[in-house]
């Protein structure tokens with residue numbers, strides 16, 4: 001069945017990094033690939049200050065848990081280099097979006113470097129340089145974590161699904177657009193593709209903002225993967241046809257008990273996967289594990305504006321799909337309880353079955369701990 005639905009996987013233009021720091025004659029800036037414009041245009045957005053970056057974060061020009069952490073760290077450095085109030089910038093940046101724990105983590109990492117330098121007699125510019133160095137370190141660590149998650153994830157697939165030829169279903173976007181590296185769940189699919197074991201990547205379109213259709217399909221096409229796009233509500237029929245070997249998703253926050261907050265629509269996939277005896281695998285760096293949040297009920301789920309649902313394709317452009325005045329329910333994420341998660345793959349290894357002790361052990365192996373410092 002799968003091959004008759006194969007998408008054309010031709011390349012789609014030049015490669016632009018999701019985010020980069022640039023020193024311009026008029027001062028340093030943070031340059032973001034504006035993800036709202038993909039896949040049709042690769043347009044960069046130049047942020048010269050923290051309010052511009054916060055606006056870009058809220059509007060999802062830059063998005064995805066690990067990249068939000070990196071953006072937060074660079075944002076703090078930007079505030080410091082340009083002489084803004086660093087403590088205030090940290091507070092604003094860390095709370096620009098509530099669910100992805102990486103955002104606050106990245107901000108705290110850069111802030112700690114800044115404070116340490118300032119506290120040991122460095123002047124403003126030196127302290128700013130320390131914050132920037134920390135942001136760069138986090139960016140690199142994220143790329144390294146990506147490669148390690150890909151390796152652990154592929155090993156897990158080989159173990160769970162001997163014989164290869166995987167048909168993997170993914171949701172939202174978890175590739176290089178959300179990471180300093182190849183991403184999280186998408187990096188595992190990429191590794192499977194490189195060893196010629198990816199038979200099909202099923203890509204959920206991911207209503208209402210279409211991160212799957214616009215971004216994951218774009219990345220899969222660029223990578224030459226065999227992929228097929230489906231509307232989210234087609235997933236059930238795909239499972240019942242026996243066309244899914246495993247679900248691979250990322251996470252915005254993993255609570256201490258292993259509850260997973262990820263793009264809305266992830267939980268229904270977990271329920272489907274359990275019913276159909278299909279592994280449901282979460283791929284996330286330990287920076288996404290929040291041991292300070294006890295369980296799923298304690299995770300704040302971002303509520304987004306109703307127009308993202310009532311207007312298509314989810315913008316203020318005024319392309320209504322519902323009568324004027326229609327109220328919409330639009331949580332950005334949902335919570336999957338740990339008992340529905342087959343495994344969580346991190347850069348430090350895999351926890352399966354998912355237990356609090358197992359997660360804590362993997363987090364403890366990370367060089368910089370889990371960023372529990374408060375702002």
Ligand SMILES: CSC[C@@H](O)[C@@H](O)C(=O)COP(=O)(O)O
Nearest residue numbers: 063064065172174184250251263
């Ligand atoms: C590593 S990506 C994991 C998640 O960040 C991703 O699946 C997701 O839900 C992103 O949501 P978004 O609202 O687009 O920022």
